[in-house]
Amino acid sequence: MADAQTLKQLVLGRKDVQDLSDTEQEPPPDLMTVNMGPSHPAMHGTVRIVLTVDGEKIVKSDIHPGYLHRCFEKESEYATYTQVFPYTDRLNYVSPMINNCGWAMAVEKLMGLTGKLPKRVEYIRVIISEMSRMTDHLTCIGASAMELGAFTAFLYFLKSREWLYELLEKISGARLTHSYVRVGGVAKDLPADWDADLTHCLDKIVGVIDEVEVMLNNNKIFRDRMAGIGAMTRADAIASGCVGPIARACGVDYDVRRDHPYSVYPELEFDVPLGTTGDCYDRYLVRVEELKQCIRILRQCQKQIPDGPIMVDDPRCSLPPKTDTYNTIESMIRHFKHIMDGVRVPAGEGYAFVEGGNGELGFFVVADGTGRPYKAYCRSPSFVHLSTAGQLIHDHFIADVVPIFGMINMIGGECDK
Amino acid sequence: MSKKVLDALTAKFPSAIVRTATANGDEIAWIKRDDLLAVAKWLRDDPAMAFDAPVFCTCIDWLDWKPQHNNRPPPEWGSAWNETKPRFTVCYQLRSVAHKHRLRLEIELPENDPRCASLAELWPAFNWQERETFDMYGIKFENHPDLRRIYLYEEFVGYPLRKDYPKEKRQPLVRRDDLPINPIKAEHK
Numbered sequence: 001m002a003d004a005q006t007l008k009q010l011v012l013g014r015k016d017v018q019d020l021s022d023t024e025q026e027p028p029p030d031l032m033t034v035n036m037g038p039s040h041p042a043m044h045g046t047v048r049i050v051l052t053v054d055g056e057k058i059v060k061s062d063i064h065p066g067y068l069h070r071c072f073e074k075e076s077e078y079a080t081y082t083q084v085f086p087y088t089d090r091l092n093y094v095s096p097m098i099n100n101c102g103w104a105m106a107v108e109k110l111m112g113l114t115g116k117l118p119k120r121v122e123y124i125r126v127i128i129s130e131m132s133r134m135t136d137h138l139t140c141i142g143a144s145a146m147e148l149g150a151f152t153a154f155l156y157f158l159k160s161r162e163w164l165y166e167l168l169e170k171i172s173g174a175r176l177t178h179s180y181v182r183v184g185g186v187a188k189d190l191p192a193d194w195d196a197d198l199t200h201c202l203d204k205i206v207g208v209i210d211e212v213e214v215m216l217n218n219n220k221i222f223r224d225r226m227a228g229i230g231a232m233t234r235a236d237a238i239a240s241g242c243v244g245p246i247a248r249a250c251g252v253d254y255d256v257r258r259d260h261p262y263s264v265y266p267e268l269e270f271d272v273p274l275g276t277t278g279d280c281y282d283r284y285l286v287r288v289e290e291l292k293q294c295i296r297i298l299r300q301c302q303k304q305i306p307d308g309p310i311m312v313d314d315p316r317c318s319l320p321p322k323t324d325t326y327n328t329i330e331s332m333i334r335h336f337k338h339i340m341d342g343v344r345v346p347a348g349e350g351y352a353f354v355e356g357g358n359g360e361l362g363f364f365v366v367a368d369g370t371g372r373p374y375k376a377y378c379r380s381p382s383f384v385h386l387s388t389a390g391q392l393i394h395d396h397f398i399a400d401v402v403p404i405f406g407m408i409n410m411i412g413g414e415c416d417k
Numbered sequence: 418m419s420k421k422v423l424d425a426l427t428a429k430f431p432s433a434i435v436r437t438a439t440a441n442g443d444e445i446a447w448i449k450r451d452d453l454l455a456v457a458k459w460l461r462d463d464p465a466m467a468f469d470a471p472v473f474c475t476c477i478d479w480l481d482w483k484p485q486h487n488n489r490p491p492p493e494w495g496s497a498w499n500e501t502k503p504r505f506t507v508c509y510q511l512r513s514v515a516h517k518h519r520l521r522l523e524i525e526l527p528e529n530d531p532r533c534a535s536l537a538e539l540w541p542a543f544n545w546q547e548r549e550t551f552d553m554y555g556i557k558f559e560n561h562p563d564l565r566r567i568y569l570y571e572e573f574v575g576y577p578l579r580k581d582y583p584k585e586k587r588q589p590l591v592r593r594d595d596l597p598i599n600p601i602k603a604e605h606k
Contacts, residue, residue, distance in 0.1 A: 066568035073553070074577060078584055109441050238514055241471045241542030252514065259517055347484040349477075350441035351510060351521070364508070366477055368484040379473040379510075387545035416568060 031059060034398075038067045042147050042402040044410055047386070049393075049401070056397045061390045065383070068416035076376035080342025081107050081183055084376065089177035091378060092414040094139050095132035095357040097168070099414075100181035101125045105262065106352035106363035107183045110345045113312060114262075114352075120308040121185045122264040127198075127301050128180065129354070130294045131168060134205070135161050136357030136409075137245075137287045137294075144284070144406030145216055148225045153212045160205045167197050183343050184318055185311030195302055202295050209291055216284070226281040230392040230404035233278065240391075241384040244359020246408065249286045250278035256355035268300050283407040317343045342371025351379075358382055358409055382408075382415035420444070422466065422520055430456055435525075445521045453524055454534045460511065460520070461539055468520060471540035472510035474547055476554040479504055480580035504528035507556055509536060509543070526556065535561035553578035 034051045037043040046067035052060035072091060076084045088099040104125075108114055142157030165175050170191050172180035180187050216222050232242070237250040247254060255272040257265045273289035275282030311318045319338055324331035345367040353362030362379035385408045392408075393401050423437040423444055433452030438445050448456050460468045482498040498504070503525035510521045524533055535558035537544040547558045548567040555576035558564055566573060570590050575582050 064567075066570075069568040071577065074584055112441075114442075238470050239541055241540070254514060348441055349443075351443055351473075360472070362473065364473065364475060364510070368482060374482070375477050377473070377475045383545065383549075384542055387542065 036398075036401065038064075042405060044143065044405065044412065046412055047410065047415070049389075051398065051401075053398060056399075058393050058396055058398065058401070061393055063386060063390055065386060065415050068412040070413075070417070072378060072417040073376055076373055078372065080371045081345060081373060082342060084373070085179045085181065086177065088378075089179055090413050091380065091417065092136070092357060092361070092382070092411045093176060094411055095136040096176065096178050097128040097132040097180060098136075098354060098356045098361060100178065101129055101263075102352065102354040102356065102361050103363050104181045104183055105354060106350060106365045107343065107345060109350045109352045110348050110365060110367050111183070111314075111316060111343075112346075113184060113314065113317070116314075117185065117312050118308045118310070119264070119306050121310055121312070123301055123305040124186050124190060124310065125181065126263055126265065126268070127190075127298060127305070128168065128171065128178075130297050130301070131164050133355075133357050134291055134294045135164050135168075137291050138164075140357075140406070140409040141212070141284060141287055144403060145212075145222065147402045147406050148222055150216060150219065150222060153215050156208050156212055160208045163201045163204060167194070167201055170194070170197065182311070182317070184314060184316075185309075189310050198298065198302060202298060205291075206295060209288065213288060223281060225400075225403050226284060226407075227279060228277075229280045229396065229400050230407065231277055231279040232388065232392060236388075236391075237278065240388045242359070242388060243381055243384070244356070245283055245286045245290060246385055247359065248273060249275035249282035251276060256353060256360050260353070262354065267304065268297050270297050280403045280407040344369065344371055345373075353379065356381060358385065358411070358414075361414075378414075378417055380414040380417060382410045382412075383417075386410050386415050422518055425465065426456070426460070426520075429459065443521055444519065445523055447523045447525065450524050450526065450533060453522070454536070454539075457509070457522070457536050457539055465516075467513045467515050468511040470512040470514050471536075471542040471546075472512050472519070474507070474509050474536070474543050474550055476550050476556055476578075477506045477508065478554060478578065478580045479506065500528070505531050505554065505556060507533050507550065511540075531555060532557040532559055534559055535564075537561055552576070555579065 031052050031054055034053055035048060036051055037048040038046040048064040048067070050062040050064070051058050070090070072087055075087055079087070084103055085100055088103045089096040091099050105114070138157040138161040142154040146154035168178060169175040171194060172178035172187070232250050234251045237247045237252050242250070242252070243254065251274055253272065253274055258272055270293045273286050273293070275286050315334070320331035320334050325335045347367055347369040349364070349366040351362055351364040353360050359381040360379065361381055364377040364379065365373050366375040368374040389404065389408055392404050396404070420439065423446060426446055427434050427437060430452060433449050433456055435447040435449060437447070460466045479498040479502065505526040507524045507526060508521055510519065512519050526533060533556055535543070535547055537547055538560070544562065545567060547561055548563070548565060550556050551558060551564055552566040552568055553576060565571065572590060573588060
């Protein structure tokens with residue numbers, strides 16, 4: 001026996017629990033510091049948490065974002081207003097169209113163009129925003145389900161996300177970083193058969209959502225890991241600046257689309273789902289319901305979208321027609337100045353915000369009258385939500401960090417700018 | 418509706434408000450630095466104001482400010498920045514869930530003494546946002562519970578979003594214990 005034990009220690013470098021003395025079987029009495037991330041599969045994007053754990057229980061945590069910091073704000077100060085669009089694509093790279101719209105709205109606010117865009121532009125923006133919101137929620141739910149072991153739900157949702165990406169690619173020309181919106185309009189009109197494609201796509205997704213709901217809603221493992229985990233009270237959610245699905249899961253009845261209506265949202269009918277307990281399971285339910293509301297909005301848009309121009313008729317932000325550019329010197333110069341100097345925005349400051357995938361996404365812009373922003377600031381919901389994570393994971397087990405993080409849906413690009 | 422907020426604020430704190438304005442649909446109140454905490458506390462606790470939700474905190478560096486097509490620039494001191502003008506403006510955007518109104522507080526800070534009261538005690542969301550503003554602009558928030566850099570590493574020298582920080586400057590973080598301390602860092606201290 002003794003020989004066997006020594007052999008096991010020598011060969012395998014370990015002991016069985018029953019071979020340990022009584023004192024060795026106890027977990028270590030001291031607190032332990034563990035690094036979770038930055039490149040951990042469950043840390044969406046890259047974020048590092050320095051956890052102080054008592055056994056498996058988290059007693060203290062220090063979250064370090066910033067591994068994906070690409071100086072969005074500094075780069076924007078050196079780019080023309082139009083050149084900022086590709087940067088905004090890379091903020092929340094799961095729903096880039098909403099970022100595009102948010103930036104365009106901030107610039108239009110300073111130019112006094114809010115509410116003066118052609119109806120078709122506003123409808124196109126709502127359509128692409130809602131499609132982006134769907135890709136965001138599909139990714140969030142799918143990835144979180146996968147981290148809890150439900151791989152089928154992940155594959156189903158990513159497959160449906162791909163249908164939406166294919167359609168967005170058809171509309172904009174790029175699968176992920178669309179850069180489709182422009183100041184005062186959009187880059188090009190919707191393709192001829194977008195209506196039928198979207199109907200087909202939504203019909204399929206309705207079925208997929210039903211299938212995934214059957215798989216997850218009353219799944220014992222899923223519910224045990226989600227219900228009661230990472231709960232937040234309504235008052236905490238408000239004071240911590242939470243917005244979007246996370247705040248709504250806590251019962252905060254706030255949706256930018258309804259409470260500070262922009263674009264053509266007042267003409268559309270949709271409900272704002274609310275949770276009661278504010279835990280991870282409620283966040284999941286709110287997101288699923290929002291998916292259904294997105295489909296509802298999209299179907300209304302399909303019926304209501306009018307024909308018309310796709311760019312506001314304002315020489316400050318629309319390019320001259322191509323025939324004029326090639327045939328008259330004035331239009332040629334205007335085209336050149338527009339591209340090289342950028343859209344001239346009158347001096348001033350303004351904050352415009354939209355309902356992003358994770359809540360109120362805003363851009364605070366200070367303009368000095370030139371074609372480049374003097375200052376561009378992005379109010380990123382992910383950053384604000386991540387700041388609450390330390391409080392949410394407190395007193396939970398290490399394994400609970402995964403669903404809490406999944407449902408906060410921190411997007412590295414948006415959080416770290 | 419929000420104009421009422423500005424009027425009530427001016428009536429309540431006549432000496433603390435430098436001026437108020439409505440620019441591009443946003444309500445803005447410029448507050449004296451020393452009165453910020455009292456004003457903010459009242460804004461949060463008064464039932465008619467009820468600014469319970471924080472939105473964002475950031476800062477504007479006016480160093481390169483030379484506005485063109487200048488009709489109404491945001492700072493009242495107008496045209497171009499010079500040494501006699503306050504260099505930084507810290508902005509706090511607040512929102513009320515109940516009344517659905519919004520307000521931006523702006524605090525002007527001199528170049529040689531960029532300190533400002535921290536509002537992290539009143540709204541926990543400002544904890545990280547003020548850390549970000551400190552990280553990027555070097556604003557010292559007084560009584561902040563944990564004022565550290567947040568995006569950048571602690572060895573980083575300078576504040577990258579200030580206008581005098583060159584865009585092309587690189588500061589790779591390479592730990593080499595055998596080399597002497599970075600001369601830039603020594604000089605900065």
